[in-house]
Amino acid sequence: MRIIAPPGVFRPRSDSWMLTEVLREELRPGDSVLDLCTGSGAVAIAAAVAGAGRVTAVDLSRRAVAAARINARLNGTGLRAVRGSLFEPVGAERFDLIVANPPYVPAEEVEPPRGAARGWDAGPDGREPEVLRRDRSPLGPLH
Secondary structure (H helix, E strand, C coil): CCCCCCCCCCCCCHHHHHHHHHHHHHCCCCCEEEEECCCCCHHHHHHHHCCCCEEEEEECCHHHHHHHHHHHHHCCCCCEEEECCCCHHHCCCCCCEEEECCCCECCCCCCCCCHHHHHCECCCCCCCCHHHCCCCCCCCCCC
């Protein structure tokens, strides 16, 4: 798979590829897949290449959405890449598989991250994205 990550976009790392492997194990041909916090789109593209019927990639970053679209073309596959926060851009759409690799690295600075740091900076406690907080997760209480 060929992936480019322009400045300001999270470059896939070992955790991205690990998530891709698990996705391939769980994916059934024709499944619909939602990739939250897509970054470069690597996981979404892997889903499309592996036979997903419909793939949607979501990210807060305009650059990440553009990178996901470009990378899908580079890999000869299609996906819908949209900008927004977690489930916001997909509303009540339903998916067979939902994957996410949100920012999770604790940061020393209290200020909101800018540029490429948005891809990994999860605030002082490493739980800044709402999806990682038990009390505010859009997924409901996490157990």
